[in-house]
Each structure stands twice: as structure tokens, then as C-alpha cells.
Amino acid sequence: MSLTHSKSDHGKGRECVITRRASFSASHRYWLPEKNPEENFALFGKCSLAPGHGHNYELIVSMGGELDTYGMVLNLSDVKYSIKEKVIDPLDFRFLNEVWPEFDIAKDNGILPTTEALVRIIWNRLKNDLPLTSLRLYESPNLWADYYGKKMEALLTVQTHFNAAHRLAKDDLPLSENKKIYGKCARINGHGHNYFLDVTVRGRIDPRTGMICDLPSLQTIIDDLIIEQLDHTFLNKDIEYFKNCVPTCENIALYISDKLSNPIKNIGATLHKVRLQESPNNAAEIYVEQSLTNSLQIKLENSLVNQI
Ligand SMILES: [Zn+2]
Numbered sequence: 001m002s003l004t005h006s007k008s009d010h011g012k013g014r015e016c017v018i019t020r021r022a023s024f025s026a027s028h029r030y031w032l033p034e035k036n037p038e039e040n041f042a043l044f045g046k047c048s049l050a051p052g053h054g055h056n057y058e059l060i061v062s063m064g065g066e067l068d069t070y071g072m073v074l075n076l077s078d079v080k081y082s083i084k085e086k087v088i089d090p091l092d093f094r095f096l097n098e099v100w101p102e103f104d105i106a107k108d109n110g111i112l113p114t115t116e117a118l119v120r121i122i123w124n125r126l127k128n129d130l131p132l133t134s135l136r137l138y139e140s141p142n143l144w145a146d147y148y149g150k151k152m153e154a155l156l157t158v159q160t161h162f163n164a165a166h167r168l169a170k171d172d173l174p175l176s177e178n179k180k181i182y183g184k185c186a187r188i189n190g191h192g193h194n195y196f197l198d199v200t201v202r203g204r205i206d207p208r209t210g211m212i213c214d215l216p217s218l219q220t221i222i223d224d225l226i227i228e229q230l231d232h233t234f235l236n237k238d239i240e241y242f243k244n245c246v247p248t249c250e251n252i253a254l255y256i257s258d259k260l261s262n263p264i265k266n267i268g269a270t271l272h273k274v275r276l277q278e279s280p281n282n283a284a285e286i287y288v289e290q291s292l293t294n295s296l297q298i299k300l301e302n303s304l305v306n307q308i
């Protein structure tokens with residue numbers, strides 16, 4: 001078989017995922033007719049206030065397929081047309097509670113237009129037109145939902161930040177050795193970062209409230225257990241855990257995932273991922289639900305078996 005391709009069909013038949021971004025502005029209100037005003041306020045806070053409030057939403061559509069002879073997965077004009085016709089035109093500058101029948105809460109099966117409920121219904125509007133692999137919907141730069149076509153399951157991410165100082169060095173090593181391992185990060189008096197923390201939870205979208213879990217409770221857990229504890233500290237000295245553990249970005253992300261896992265379970269969701277951005281140049285991600293090391297180990301073992 002020849003491995004050479006003519007210039008015109010380079011890549012044809014090979015798989016690729018493409019993304020397209022679109023944005024719209026819309027308002028919504030979290031209000032259930034079966035609850036009284038006090039109950040609605042207790043559940044949804046200011047989001048329950050009439051007549052509602054708005055967001056500038058951003059939608060990222062991911063699609064997969066094989067390249068055609070023109071070097072494309074899909075014709076972008078068709079992609080743009082479908083997203084505009086099925087999502088942007090119906091939603092832009094509208095009151096979400098009234099645009100689609102799924103959000104008619106006067107009906108028993110109506111659902112509130114939360115980010116996670118909305119991204120799922122957008123998927124249903126687009127799935128017959130486009131070979132979707134995932135959708136991401138940003139309600140704001142600090143809150144977004146991901147959907148992969150798994151019935152009522154979705155991911156919800158909240159982003160927060162804190163500032164802290166640290167020094168990377170192992171107590172049992174001489175300074176010269178620590179400098180070899182950690183570079184400038186081993187300097188005696190430490191240095192600081194503005195950390196960005198993304199916490200992603202997975203769960204089932206409630207068919208009525210449209211929520212994976214109670215968002216204010218999730219934010220309170222993150223604020224109380226992480227932000228309040230770590231913000232404006234010198235991690236090595238102020239946080240007991242890091243007196244014996246080098247506070248690398250990876251170790252801080254692990255510490256955060258261990259702290260959050262059970263409290264998030266207690267509000268009915270599962271901690272899926274913790275991403276800690278230490279600087280524009282480096283970040284650490286902990287996939288709480290799967291062991292990357294184990295899967296790498298299995299691959300390694302399989303390749304060894306194959307060699308024998
Ligand atoms: Zn809102």
C-alpha cells in the first residue's frame with residue numbers, strides 16, 4: 001500500500017474534532033409556581049426576583065467526523081447556519097422561561113432554564129443537524145456547563161481565585177539540592193501567585209429545578225473550605241498540611257480535591273475535576289473520578305505483554 005497521497009486528498013477519511021463558538025444574550029428567572037415567594041427565595045436567592053436578570057452566554061459547539069476531500073469535517077457555512085437558526089435566533093435577546101416549551105413551568109414537566117438545563121436542550125435542538133461530541137455553555141466567565149449527550153447527566157464548573165505564597169523545597173535536602181530540583185522556586189523567602197481554581201462537579205440535572213446541585217451550597221463549600229483557608233497565606237507556614245508536603249501546584253490541587261470530595265457528595269453531586277491555574281504558563285488538573293496513573297500503567301503493562 002502506498003503511503004503517499006496526492007495533495008488534494010491529504011487527510012481525507014481521518015478523524016478530527018472541530019469547535020465553533022457562538023454567543024447570545026438572554027434573561028431568565030428561577031421561580032416555581034408550586035412554591036411560595038419565601039420558599040422560592042430560599043431556593044434561588046436573588047435569581048427568584050421578578051422580572052428576572054440576564055447573562056451574556058457563550059456557546060462552544062464541538063463536532064467530530066472524518067475529513068472530506070476538501071480538508072474539512074463539515075462545511076462551516078452549514079454549521080453556522082444550524083447554530084444560528086436552531087439556537088441563536090430563538091434565544092438572543094429573549095426571556096428564556098418563555099422561548100421553548102421545555103421551560104414552561106406551568107406544566108408538570110417544565111424545567112427552569114439553568115445553564116445545565118439549557119445546554120442539554122440546546123444539544124437536543126442541534127443533534128439532528130450536527131455530529132456533536134460535546135457542548136459547553138458559559139453563563140459567565142466564572143460559571144459554565146458541559147454536556148455530552150448522556151441523558152440528564154451534565155458537568156458544572158465554577159471558577160474562583162485566591163492569592164497565596166509558597167516555597168518549593170524539601171526540608172531534608174540542602175539548599176543547593178533544592179535549587180537543582182525546584183529552581184528559583186526554592187529561594188529562601190518564597191514567592192506568590194494569583195491562583196485560579198476551577199471546580200467541576202458531575203451529576204443528574206433535576207427535572208424541575210434544572211440544577212445538578214444547589215449552586216449557593218457549592219459556592220459556600222468552596223469558599224469556606226478552600227478560599228477562606230488558603231487566601232493570603234504563606235502555604236508552607238500557615239497551612240498545617242503543607243508543613244510536611246511541598247506545596248507544588250499539583251499538591252495544592254490534590255489537597256483541594258481531597259477537601260472538597262465528601263462535602264460535594266453530601267449536596268448530591270460528584271467532584272469530577274479540580275483545575276488549579278498557578279500562572280498563565282502552568283496549571284495542574286486532578287481527574288478525581290479516574291486514575292490517570294492506573295490507565296498509564298495498564299497501557300505500559302499491555303505493551304510489555306505484547307512485546308513478549
Ligand atoms: Zn442567572
Ligand SMILES: [Zn+2]
Pocket residue numbers: 166185191192193
Ligand atoms: Zn510558585
